[in-house]
Amino acid sequence: MDNTLSHEQLVQIQAHIHAHQHVPGGLMPLLHAIQDDIGYVPESIYPDISKALALSVAEVHGVVTFYHHFRTHPVGKHILQICRAESCQAMGSEKLESEVKARLGVDYHQTTADGSLTVLPVYCLGNCACSPAVMLDDEVYGRMTAEKVSELIGEVCHG
Amino acid sequence: MVKVYVPVDSTALSLGAERTAQAIVAEAQKRAIPIELVRNGSRGLFWLEPMVEVATAQGRVAFAPVQPKDVPGLFDADFLNALSDSAKAHPLYLGLTEELAWLKKQQRLTFARVGVIDPVSLDDYLAHDGYKGLKNALAMTGADIVKTVTDSGLRGRGGAAFPTGIKWNTVLNAPAEQKYVVCNADEGDSGTYSDRMVMEDDPFVLIEGMTIAGIAVGATQGYIYLRSEYPHALKTLNEAIRKANLAGYLGEDILGSGKTFHLEVRRAAGAYVCGEETSLLESLEGKRGLVRFKPPLPAIEGLFGKPTIVNNVISLATVPIILDKGAQFYADYGMGRSRGTLPIQLAGNLKQTGLVELAFGATLRALLYDYGGGSATGRPIRAVQVGGPLGAYLPESQFDTPLDYEAFTKIWAVLGHGGIVAFDDTVDMAKMARYAFEFCAVESCGKCTPCRIGSTRGVEVMDKIVAGKNHTKNVQVLRDLSDTMLNGSLCALGGMTPYPVLSAINHFPEDFGVSSKEAAA
């Protein structure tokens, strides 16, 4: 038992496992479903997943860790992804990333002290026509500057 | 009631289209003017988003870019009566959308409906020639459908440019009880967004293309493997699939034909290598995305070991117009062995970024200057990367190369998925070469040594060069390393990382602290 998970979360997870048990190639959609609800994929549930999907725990672990998108630890309430790829570099993303990180006082993969925001690198958001781009939760923002990112964070995370 | 169009495309949203739409609705309410707000896709003139269009008797009139603060002024100028003199006098008035030079010069076949229709309205899709291709296909044999696609000359738009019809033919002739159609919607290349636009702005065309593919080869199940960075595309696709099922365009007994095709979207999870087709199949099967050895080809042993078509979004979304208008219609566009059109994506440091669909053959220079308008910063364009992170960097002396697969091969470059990323003269090409190795190291699936170890080694060597250490010797080390990666990698991630690296050294040796003579050594 993982006592960092609430009873409600455990119920949610079990429901997802049940729903994906017989889906062909169901592990990926299952991991997405869990992370969408809980915010990460807790390692404590690998045994349950492995039993239901007839995989070894090592296989489940291997899949979770292969993909950049999946996380095994809780993150902040909101997620800011800063694009590091070429088109955004051509429009000054390097300056943007260092300024944003400095303002927030965190590096990539870290969460602000108040737990409100985790900052992640991303390689292209498909918004290359309006570089540099960032994504805050599920929304993309183009032609960003550090000031604009600060404003956004203010509105979305503290608004 | 006047129809007002405000895009839902995520790049338009990234510039505030949602607020613009809300401001228009609020202002109309305040003034008690009834309007019908339509959320269309983007016309692809991204430098002008959010673009608002107003329907008139002569066609749609564009105003752009419209921010919420502009909205009261537009109403004051009677912009809803877009042919009025006061509307024409407004500073954001652009005239009839279809007459905008940037759009009018294009040859939009795959993107014919993009930006025009409401993406999730099946009625709108049908009213704009939608599902004509499928109706024709349902009256043909599988072999005839495949022959039509082959005769059109369509080549895969995901990067490798393999003839689509030939791939389909292999699947058609592979005997099996179960076959699959998989759409590669992992669009990971920097500088590309045409797949995203199709999925967000005209999802039914992809659904129709996949359905035709399934009927052609006898596959009853399709999957769209969609990158996790595209939440809007996910919503739009699922909504369109739901509607297609309800209306009998998907599922069992499609349009009473007795044919079956089911379609489902599966989310990727942020691994670039999963855009490689065999890695993608592993991922769809719920495994780590390790690249498979070929043979067997996915067309023979693909998803769950069954014959599988794997095609890019644009390849599949181009099939409906080919089945509607015929192979010859499509093949009449283009040059040499590059038939048809290419949706080109202008990105990076350009003034006028956006989607330009043209027959193959236009020069890079025309794209950069006639369409792109030169650099956004106003400085000279120094380097251009075409074809994503594994594509070569081209210097000004190569800007007259026509966009044609073979012409690009000749100059040791690739067209790839048609993304063009421009850099001005402040770019440091040594940094870009370092980044290419770094990206390869981050994204390597780890299956083969040249890629896994070589990429990390490449970063180290680049760090020495950037630190000013022994340039001539280290450039030689880079060349040897690139050779090993080129020849010894299992897939193009390791095998093509040398393209950006070596092209940077060859064309911009001064950034690596060597003369062109030393660089050539």
Ligand SMILES: Cc1cc2nc3c(=O)[nH]c(=O)nc-3n(C[C@H](O)[C@H](O)[C@H](O)COP(=O)(O)O)c2cc1C
């Ligand atoms: C590292 C790597 C990444 C790739 N990423 C994509 C991608 O995101 N989308 C795509 O369609 N093809 C991608 N490809 C090419 C696919 O392997 C494959 O050629 C393509 O999906 C076939 O479809 P097409 O013939 O319609 O182009 C990638 C290849 C490699 C080696």
Ligand code: SF4
């Ligand atoms: S080249 Fe790299 S990504 Fe491709 S199979 Fe080898 S290790 Fe994997």
Ligand code: FES
């Ligand atoms: S490179 Fe940043 S959004 Fe594509």
